[in-house]
Amino acid sequence: MTLAEAEEMLTGPGATFETEDVEIRGHMTRVWKNIPPTFPAFARALVEAFGDNEFIVFDEERITYRDWYRAATALAHKLHEMGVEKGDRVALAAQNLPEWPVVYYAVLSLGGIVVPLNAWWTGQELEYGLTDSGAKILIADGRRYDRIKPLLPEIDGIQQVIVTRPSGPLDKGVIGLDALIGPSSGWGTLPHDDFPAADIGPEDDGTILYTSGTTGHPKGAVATHRNSLTNLLSSGYATARGALRRGETPEPASPLTILLVIPMFHVTGCTAIMGPAMASGSKVVLMRKWDATGALELIEREKVTMTGGVPTIAWQILEHPDRAKYDLSSLESITYGGAPAAPELVRKIKSEFGASPGSGWGMTETSGTVTGHTAEDYLHRADSCGPPVPVAKLKIMSEDGTRELPTGEIGELWAFGAMVVRGYWNKPEANAESFIDGWIRTGDLARLDEEGFCYICDRAKDMIIRGGENIYSSEVENVLYDHPAVTDAALIGLPHKTLGEEPAAVVHLAPGKTASEEELKSWVSERLAKFKTPVRIVFVDDTLPRNANGKIMKKDLADLFFAEAETAA
Template structure:
């Protein structure tokens, strides 16, 4: 606890009191009772009915404000709306896309990604983003499994995938974004650029008008594939209400920060110019549900890079006056520790938030010291909860740096034993989450659906505990926990001890096969630039905090960042292969 960083007389009210005030009558975040698929839920009374409405409202309220930036390409809200309407009309009239059809978007964070996403949603189709890092075989699986009718991909990905097209009879057409003048012989493949032109010219497109498709809150909106670090990825099917509820849940957590400080929640400022530097893909639930769409709701700018590089990000932060950065903790550290950091004016930063991995308690205090006006934030969520379910922000995060935050009033959390029975506060068990933001099922996987989605609850597979005030503490992924000689070792606990060393920037703990004990503890560490630490020093550091059986028997070092998938999760299966079994 860093009490020296907390304001006097904090907190002004309890979490429960703040949640109740925000959910009460007359509040923009007012809750009401509803029954969704037979389950009683709390829903946001003032939530927009569907996702396309959000873009239309932004184009009406902020027509000339820049929404998307990629290198020298800049797209305003009104320009994107015109391009979305043009593309949607073409998808409907030429390619026969109708409500319920699946439309895949497969590309980097180019402006054409939101274009395809919003165009599909405006027709009532199910937008199906796919991992742009996938191999051709993985793309074939994702397109086939979802029964995709139309795919929108960039030329680089199409060339990777083209030899698999004949294996997908349900995939009727492919639109190539950012194509060249090169002729493509396949009659099923056409140019997206020929329909809408260059992003900088979208503002000159004629208005094709709205699609006229009626879309209800509980109509299906997206299929997001889980990250698939083991086994085949599953397609999590979310409704429009679920995606929008996630955004309102995050807003409720941010508003609670002010009430806990004894301050009124600031009214929305239509003249505020905010900008997010997105360091994660749009095809991740966080990228689209927690950044892309909420930015439209607020009239904010989203700035994308070809790929993340902290050194390249610094001039972008200065030039675009970026107010929010983050992703995973390693990205925050890379900005804070970069040797060129002081060469740039980074005073525009108001929020540094991250999730998806444990973070050192030192990170929040470092943020507050170097960016005193910025609100640090950490949270928990998953694809199945449509991104953020809890958010720990501001003083609550300073006070509880190892917590993922307390849920807003519209989210219920509980800790269960292996039989699904509730466990008391402070006990470690499996985390369950209930919210209107939850996905409704896995696409074409009734077995996995029955296992994970139970009467409105998502059975997360995360081991966690919840304290008396409702703050969530993640302990480990149930599948990542290792067992040494019959003793459970929670990887996050050991990783947190490593992060606590001032030289450690990133760390991952994995099991090393052992003939007698079953597993022993291994770790891979990346040190901060200019810092040094030996294996013996780190082992002694961990031994000063944890029991001897939790101390890594082997620590490997590497200079480059730890391997992660596109969703920011460390590829532990890859790291395990570095360690030899022990006798």
């Protein structure tokens, strides 16, 4: 069955994935017909359908959907009493905790705008996010509160600070979240069972998620309720399409047990994973901090059926020396996004776990999922991120943005659809540059094949130009990943007097494996053109530094080569 035939069957009248055309900000846009219009409507439907299902597992805490819903409605009333109104920004700075989705839905139910701040940020970075967004209230966990506390007097506009799980006594005027809704063990007995009345529609602003860019100040992408809720069906569509293409009847979504290791402050965590998980009444298992051994223990204990997030997590599970000691037979799917995955990883997930690999492409500015790639399609096109979902469109444009390129040519990827955010918060110049007639210029270099499958070649700024020859870093990185000893790799450009740049690689080897610099250079040169072979390779003991969405922070890697040169001198 072709992609077009599968899409016609899945999106027709009466189907789960039925679509319709609506006008959004002056552009006719294809949308999912069967998603809830707003987050409070979604929450009400969830508690009615899955009230007794376990929702969050965190250490010894177990929270049902009804517990979560009552806590969210109770907190919404408290925030309403504090004066939170439609359009007010409420910042949320916390690690993955049971309180996170409580705060998220409480604010959204009032028409407020949730501003999830990166929990890895320094105090100064948190100050930037609070100041840039104009947040009225800050809700933070203990560690983030301690980090930002010395800077709070310098931040205008913050009227109230609320802290959950504080590390010590709170300053005067700061409220503990427990004082408002109590500990999670008592959420099921809270009095409220509905949100305060609020005038909210699908195109109202819901979140400001900051881009996790590797250079400059992050920009706040403003997503509407419809933008974010579009993800509820986008992930499931790829699974249903895969079943049809193999000749099977798609099964209705059923509850899963998901080990969530991606931060909820990132679009993948709160939108692409959390939303679809809730839509199926799934159980979400949280970790205090990523640890491969701890993940194996949780997969066995909770009978986890799905995990992933970014490729490096899948690699660490696969390469763990004690993996055979744990019962991982419950795993049905390992999915990821945020960074390209080596084709070898796709094959290993299937061969070593018998699990279905899954991937996709999206970005903060697309509220998560734009393409989905699963099952046999992924195995057969392991270097692709899949075709766009029916409510999205992709095109490849020339560098100057004036000409659409033919099928198969590499250019800048542009995306359009119901998931594309309305713009950046208070950044008119960036909006004019990045958002063109409803399309987002992604900054990714990509190509599309005849069937519409998308292949990400590189970030435009990461492409290396050696003496006029373009080197796409992902191409070389994938070859390095194919080497049996390599478990993490990144290609960067080093300055060269006459060539402009030369390729160099940073590599992390799998536990117990060895490889020399010359061996890896030969490995690449036997498989790619000579000019693409790294001129230097540095080995590191740990996996490579990544930002919140799994992208390697390449700007930090060049120093390794200069440090090596200084040591040698």
